[in-house]
Amino acid sequence: MTTRNGWRICAVAVLFVATHAATSERAWSQGVVGEVEQMLPQALGGATPGSQESRLGTAPGTDQGPFGVQPGRDQPLMGAGGGTAIPRVPASISAPDAGPTPRPRAIGAPEALPVPRAQLYGSLALPDEEEAAPLPGAMGLDEAINRLLAENLDLRSKSLEIPQARADVLTASLRSNPILFADSQLIPYQPYSNQRTGGPVQYDVNISHPVDFSHKRRARTEYAARVVNVVEAQYQDAVRIEINNLYTAYVDVLSAQQIARYAKASVEGFDRLIRATQLLYEKDLATRADVSQVRSQQEIAQVGLIDSDENLRRAKRTLGVMLNIPPDQAEGLEFAGSIEDRTEPPPSVDELVHMALTCRPDVVSFRMGVHAAEAGFKMAVANRYQDAYVLYQPYTFQDNSPFGTKSAHSWALGLTVPMPVYNRNQGNIERSRINIEQSKIELANIERRVQNEVVQAAREYAVTRNIVQKIRTEVIPSSEQTKNDRFALFQSGEPNTTVVSYLEAQRAYNDNVKAYLDTAVRHRRSMLNLNTVVGRRLVP
Numbered sequence: 001m002t003t004r005n006g007w008r009i010c011a012v013a014v015l016f017v018a019t020h021a022a023t024s025e026r027a028w029s030q031g032v033v034g035e036v037e038q039m040l041p042q043a044l045g046g047a048t049p050g051s052q053e054s055r056l057g058t059a060p061g062t063d064q065g066p067f068g069v070q071p072g073r074d075q076p077l078m079g080a081g082g083g084t085a086i087p088r089v090p091a092s093i094s095a096p097d098a099g100p101t102p103r104p105r106a107i108g109a110p111e112a113l114p115v116p117r118a119q120l121y122g123s124l125a126l127p128d129e130e131e132a133a134p135l136p137g138a139m140g141l142d143e144a145i146n147r148l149l150a151e152n153l154d155l156r157s158k159s160l161e162i163p164q165a166r167a168d169v170l171t172a173s174l175r176s177n178p179i180l181f182a183d184s185q186l187i188p189y190q191p192y193s194n195q196r197t198g199g200p201v202q203y204d205v206n207i208s209h210p211v212d213f214s215h216k217r218r219a220r221t222e223y224a225a226r227v228v229n230v231v232e233a234q235y236q237d238a239v240r241i242e243i244n245n246l247y248t249a250y251v252d253v254l255s256a257q258q259i260a261r262y263a264k265a266s267v268e269g270f271d272r273l274i275r276a277t278q279l280l281y282e283k284d285l286a287t288r289a290d291v292s293q294v295r296s297q298q299e300i301a302q303v304g305l306i307d308s309d310e311n312l313r314r315a316k317r318t319l320g321v322m323l324n325i326p327p328d329q330a331e332g333l334e335f336a337g338s339i340e341d342r343t344e345p346p347p348s349v350d351e352l353v354h355m356a357l358t359c360r361p362d363v364v365s366f367r368m369g370v371h372a373a374e375a376g377f378k379m380a381v382a383n384r385y386q387d388a389y390v391l392y393q394p395y396t397f398q399d400n401s402p403f404g405t406k407s408a409h410s411w412a413l414g415l416t417v418p419m420p421v422y423n424r425n426q427g428n429i430e431r432s433r434i435n436i437e438q439s440k441i442e443l444a445n446i447e448r449r450v451q452n453e454v455v456q457a458a459r460e461y462a463v464t465r466n467i468v469q470k471i472r473t474e475v476i477p478s479s480e481q482t483k484n485d486r487f488a489l490f491q492s493g494e495p496n497t498t499v500v501s502y503l504e505a506q507r508a509y510n511d512n513v514k515a516y517l518d519t520a521v522r523h524r525r526s527m528l529n530l531n532t533v534v535g536r537r538l539v540p
Helices: 002-038 141-151 153-159 161-173 216-282 288-322 327-331 349-359 361-382 426-491 499-534
Strands: 179-185 201-211 388-399 408-416
Touching: 141 153, 141 216, 153 161, 153 216, 161 216, 216 288, 216 361, 216 426, 216 499, 288 327, 288 499, 349 361, 349 426, 349 499, 361 426, 426 499
Parallel strands: none
Antiparallel strands: 179 201, 201 388, 388 408
């Protein structure tokens, strides 16, 4: 008894030292490891780089509870007693994976880029000539979208979730392996004899084959196949969001191009003003201060032109990142397109809502999630019962040589059927049933949200279109006429008209041009936003 207690004390001491060492090591390393974990890219959805974790939580309709696996799964069946009809090995070694189904996969949609307002630098003026034709080889929006789908690294990474989900279907469809087991029983510590009876020694070889009589394999295969449909729809939604980000960056480039064009027109306008002011100065109709003031305004416009050129290069570099183009090459690219609206109005709001509810991949993913939840319910029902085991023992040898008799060979056939007295998976069945209702509620919620997004996008399109037309046809012509009249009076040497009054008219005209440019860019974004909220390409 003393020796046994001594061994127990030693074991406890060793366990305490090992636990204390591990705790100390964790405490020392948690500071460094914790900092590293906090720096994980948010684009991975919190997944560890290089791991097999999904890039975004749980896919719609694929909730499997907080325990990871369902209690109805086959557990080790250890033979507690003798007999040839009982497998004496864990059933888990014959299972194809560590759980009832592969983990649910999900694809995280890219985070939407913030929509910047049009950057305005210095003085701007509306060019007299129409927008120039795009240069040969300039990249249009369609070409940019095609390159995004082919070269964007984030989408290429997320697309690999689909073949992984299909591989999960293969894993779910695998059958459990039969078990080969050999043993020897009743081996004596001292030889048997007529005085020391026992035995005889027995040698067995048996094969146990699982029988999935509740069709768990079929249920988990169907569930994994439903998850593939969800993942495919989620990837399409990731593409939709990434294309929307491309819209944002692309319109930013077009806006920067227009700002540079307007800034150049402003510089040219001040060149004409300087020549007129210099001529009036030579005729003693203007002062040197007037000439200096105009030159100062021209320098400000030239600084704005330099700044607008750099803003254009910056916008191109941002777009180049999305298209997987190096920065130096992106700066040299030319992009074709206009911020002007030259298309017909989109369909009615009711038609747009119907299109969105039919086509938008995020709605489709939640609709597929309802089917996945229903398949999960069937899987939970199938997991009520563990596999039965059919045992075939083709070889049994009983050694009767210690008794001087002839040894015997025999065979056996048996069946092991677990009795589901306690573990009948009631909790997971109820959870799966609730998950179906929850998935339907989530589907209704996203449908309502999508409907609201479409209505708001349609209103934004209509309002900005009217504002752009009003500024273009009424505000700017009136302001430009006032500016031109002031310039004509100043150029003619009208006594009551000074360069200050003209510059004030020029400032009011610039403000109207900036308002027009800002609203035109806003309207162009609203046009492309209709494509995003509907899930279809409606406007170019």
